[in-house]
Amino acid sequence: MNAPRRGTYLNERFGALAFCPGCGHAQLVKAIDRALVKLQPDPSKVVIVTDIGCIGLSDRYFITSAFHGLHGRSITYACGIKLARPELRVIVLMGDGGCGIGATHLLNVARRNIAITLIIANNLNYGMTGGQHSVTTPFQGITSSCPEGNIETPIDLCATVAAAGGSWVYRGTVFDRALSDVIVGAIEHRGFSMLEVWELCTAYYAPRNKLDKKGLLSLLDRSGFKTGMIANAPRPEYSEQLRRIGRKKQTLLRNREQPIKEIYDNTVGKQIGIVLAGSAGQKIRSAATLFAQASMLAGLNATQKDDYPITVQTGHSVSEIILSPERIDYTAIDSPDYVVLISQDGFMATMDRFRRLTEHCTIFAHHGIELPQTNARCYSIAFAAASEPIGRNAIVIVALAVLLQISGLFPLEAFSDAIRRFSEKNAREINLHAVRIGKELAKKTKKE
């Protein structure tokens, strides 16, 4: 069953268009209506999104769905609507004001090529607030906020959007006879389309600058800005690409997620804190996670917090691990039970803690790190030398294996098991080797 052909997409609810006499917006709204009549879409499948400014008064005249949004942000809502429902025709009506405050969205929608239609009603100033200058006000143009003449160079919106990757860009005026056909072209483009329409603001800009139709056309001519079709270069649309990637992702296996069963025993009677400190790039964080997962295999609960600079491969990397047979409420370590130091960076980052260490704390420090006087028990161990056969990335695993072997918190086998289950594939064998090295190293290690 075909719906009857519509003669207009404007409603009669509000009577005549309430724009100032001679305002270009009225002509533009009528041209959009003529374009919709040509296309005959179902009104519920069209969303007209308007921005703030006089053009924002226009959505109420259409019988389609509509959204009048925040100043400069209409493009963002339109993108959300289009991404959510690609079958809809989404048309944004924005003024030159919106192009200033929302310039980033203008550039980014062009760059992404999201298939919305943007129609810019460019009347060269802010009509709604009394005629202040906008980003498109001509140089030396007179407005209420630059009565001596505009000293700012206007943005060539079309050239800017074309440079940002706009796949369909057109500049015209409300006086163009074929404006509605151009609008049809913009709506039918399979990608982002932008149509900039120059207009007269008969309330402010036109009288202040003694502009009429002829004057506006002459001004456009003198601006040096191109008119007509400025870009028409179809390329893949954003949401189509997004869906294609989405399908590909479905075939990828999710990461090594598996429940952690309680397999091994442990000797941990109360909540204990372990501080693991080294250098960025030493795999401190991933080793801490493996250690915590191992403790879970041994029936414990664990927490892990990491501290590192925003850079990679530079500076310290510190992980704090808490183990407990009970649920862990307080996740800070005020007084660690074990400190594992595998580099000078790690020591520098944790130095503040040392004067508070008690005799209940055991330190496993890399050979050569000069520790301050503490009450803690200390082991000084040549982790790096022992790790030579397996490389720098596994030093931390060696150190944690030493800690486990000496402390007896839970079996080393749990650590190896966690490595087999959760370690990156390319690091698995090295890490398992590191556990064996740590076990041997622990046997040779004596307290200082």
Next chain:
Amino acid sequence: MGREFIDGNRAIARGALRAKCDFFASYPITPATTILQEMQASLPDNQGIAIQAEDEIAAIGFCIGASMAGRKVMTATSGPGMSLYSENIGLALMCETPLVIVDVQRQGPATGSATKGADSDILFSRWITSSGLPVIALCPATIEEAYELTYHAFNLAEKFRAPVIVLSNKEISMTRETVDLDRVKLQPVINRNRVLPDEAVFLPHAFTRPDEVPPFADFGGDRVTRHTTSTHDQAAYLTSHPRIIQEMIDHYFAKIDSAAEEIARVKTDFQQDAETLIISYGITSRSVAVAVREARSRGIKLSSLVLQTLWPTPEKAIRSAMTGVKKVVVPEMNMGQYRREIERLSPPEVKLVGVAKMNTQLLTPQEILEQGTVL
């Protein structure tokens, strides 16, 4: 899934997916960034969309548009991004747009400490936008609660056609813990009411009683619908009529305020004859749990009330917990933002003691006991 070792941000993403979230947009910001990564890794499998926007304003704008087109949407940020969300949160309140906003709080103000925790945005979340319309804000204390409350936030957003803020904290979102999310009990998924009346002209904000939640028409559905950021009537057309404007404002208030008890979630650990009560929320409530055990082991009677809903204020639960106690301690990982809410509700004879710290470190159980003069 069973026992696993995950951080709060992963749990937040899981909660969203479990609630059938199918649209996510955000701008990268520590400590919320990994929510974007989790959603990007997961959503395409669920016919969803997860994208990185050019800024926070675009992120929430995308979400609002997608929600209006029928998606279940979420965005995630930290304090600086909340500032940029502000105007659009006002719009979402006004357009009655379901929307879940995760604020992984960090030490503020401004850029503050990007990788350090604080409950910086407790009052900010309440007064985030012009007009003072009521908002809903939930505050998890654990990773399980981050999962559960994110899930629940979707139900509230859909039920009340409103933005709902989840106030996480770096200390929850970026800490890994042993959890078993299968053991978290969840209510059934709620979707917005889409049963539309037959009338020729659809009213996007239809209500008879001010506390009614209007049915929602998706963009692209069978009915033409409208939304507007401007002061409007039930048909979503601009109005300057003072009576209608007041009716709409009353509606926004009544819708949330009348449901305050339904939205209120608290956890209680009361002790008979305790003269001291600790009221806390979020990550600090976990230090409180340790402090309470410590005090009780020393023979001190002590009660604890933990708030999971911060806005609207769970007034009834707070008032009831304060009945009969002599002292209320309010420890916070900020300079005492929620204390004034408690103060407003406390009987004159109750002594209120705030414990405030905002140096990126957790309040220790000892600080709570000592500065709260519990010992």
